[in-house]
Amino acid sequence: MSEPAQAQDTSAETPWPLSTYSGKLKAHIEAAPPTWVEGQLVEFNLRNGNAWMTLRDLEQEVSFSTVAWRAVAGSLNGTVQPGSRVVALVKPNLYEKSGRLSLVAQQMKPVGLGDLLARIEQLKQRLAAEGLFRVDRKKPLPVLPLRIGLITGRNSDAKKDILRNTHARWAAAQFEIREVATQGPSAPQEVAAALAQLDADADVEVIVIARGGGALEEVVLPFSDERLIRAVAAAHTPVVSAIGHEADRPLLDEVADMRASTPTGAAKLLVVDEAQERDQLTHARERMSAGVERLIGRETEWLTALRSRPVLAQPQDMITGRAQELLMLRRRSLFGMETAVRRGTDWVAQTRARVRSLSPQSTLDRGYAVVQTQADVGWEVLRDAATVSPGDQLSIMVASGELTARAEEIYPKDRRAAPAEQAATALETPQTAQTPNREAAP
Incomplete structure (x- = not known):
């Protein structure tokens, strides 16, 4: 009976022999095209002109056995060694007898520092284009943080410097410390994980990522990892970068909310100088006291001058003056009223006389x-x-x-004058006629 041609045609009654499956799997794997990969050599042995190596991922716990045959291995001797960071053009290979998968290196070359820095520069330009380094994204640092998060190496000098200098400036400063790897392939991942923990802590108000000086590939490369940079950009808590020395500029310095040239300098950014603040408070109190005394002196002089004014020194004068004015006004009012009454009386008398005459x-x-x-x-x-x-x-x-x-x-009417004349004569006649009578009386 013939074997099934396709894997989907197999069944419990018509299975493939393991050798058939291994052969088909080998053919499928080896059909994959050569691929450039990057990793770190952890083993490198030359035997019979062939190079037997172990290539490990730079960040994850993933490794492959790798072999370079004589034609390739001859060019690797002296150019790579255990611990080297390399790029290799590899093709997968399945050893049918044991089912072991390995990689066959067709080309391999070490990654130089210049190549790494060029990659970092390309990454910097790409992240800058996304706006991760914009100034308006940076968060201000608290004046006196409740608790300071510190991410640094295990028992490192950077940790000691930050703690010593911070407590020297502000004795009450409190720290939440996470000790992680600050160099090597695992450093970016560990730093990012510690950053996530501290960022989730509500009591931590600022986070410092610190590392002392060292070789360029130890200082710049781990802290220019893209995943770490994006983690810092996404953090809600302000982040201070204190990596290496002044000349060292990893991408962490660009994305952090504040950059300290050294771990020692980070203490000046984290807290204020207690002694200096006390001196400033003392001077401020002295200035305030002097200002208050000057103000009180000016107000006292103003009150003295105000009290010396006649209106306050002898306030009764104002009342006396007003009383005299009131008396004069009263006299004028009475005189005016009397004049008006006299004039009214005269007018009434005249009017009465005119009325009576009519x-x-x-x-x-x-x-x-x-x-x-x-x-x-x-x-x-x-x-x-x-x-x-x-x-x-x-x-x-x-x-x-x-x-x-x-x-x-x-x-009649024409005789009106005669009676009038007679009346007038009559009025005069008795006086004339009575005189003789009075004389003749005796």
């Missing part, structure tokens, strides 16, 4: 009389003598009282 009683008082005659509807004023007949009854109103009379004779 009243009928005044006319009667001068000797005139009002004569009325009997009419059909009552008494009416007599204006024409021709309207009265002899014997008609008349009513005569004089200045004081009334009397009745009877008409005896009626005189």
Whole structure:
């Protein structure tokens, strides 16, 4: 019976022999194209002209057995060694008898420092284009953090420097320390993990990533890892970079919220100088006291000058002056009222005199009389003598009282002057006639 041609055609009744499966797996694996990979050599042995090596990932615990045959191995002797960082063009190979997978190196060359720095520069430009290094993304540091997170090497000098200098500036400073690898392939991953722990701690208000000086590949490379840079950019807590010396500029310095040139210099950024602050407080209190004293002195002088003014020194003068003014105003008011009353009185008297002069009683008082005659509807004023007949009854109103009379004779209008003259003569005649009588009386 023939074997199934495809893996999906196999079954419990028609299985593949293990050798068939191994052969097909070998053919499938070896069909993969050559690939450039990067790693670190942890073993390098030359035997019979061939190079037997172990290539490990730079960050993860992943390794492959690698072999370089004679044609390639000859060019590797003296150029690579255990611990070297290399790039290699490899092709997978499956040894059928043991089922062991390995890599066959067709080319291999060490990664020089220049190549690494060129990669870092490319990464820097790419991250800068994304905006990870923008100034407006950087968070301000707290003036006096409640707790300081410190990520540094195990029992490192950087840790001792930061603790010593920070406590010398501010004795009450508290730290939350995470000791991790600060060099080697695992350093970026461990630092990023410690950063995540401290960033999640609500009491930690600032995080310092510190490492002392060293070789360029030990200082710059681990702290220019892309995953670490992105972790720092995503952190909610302000991050201070204190890596190496002034000349060392890993990408961590670019993305951190604050850069310290050295771990010692980080202490100046984390806390204020307690002694200096106390001196400034003392000087501030002295300036405030002097300012308050000057203010009190000026206000005292102002109050003294204010009290010396007449209005406050002798306030009764103001009342006396106002009393005199009121007295004068009162006199003027009374004089004005008296004048107005006198004028009003005079006017009333004059008006009364004019009214009296026009009243009928005044006319009667001068000797005139009002004569009325009997009419059909009552008494009416007599204006024409021709309207009265002899014997008609008349009513005569004089200045004081009334009397009745009877008409005896009626005189025409043209004889009005004669009776008047006769009346005037009559008024004079008794005086002349009475004189002889008084003389003849004895």
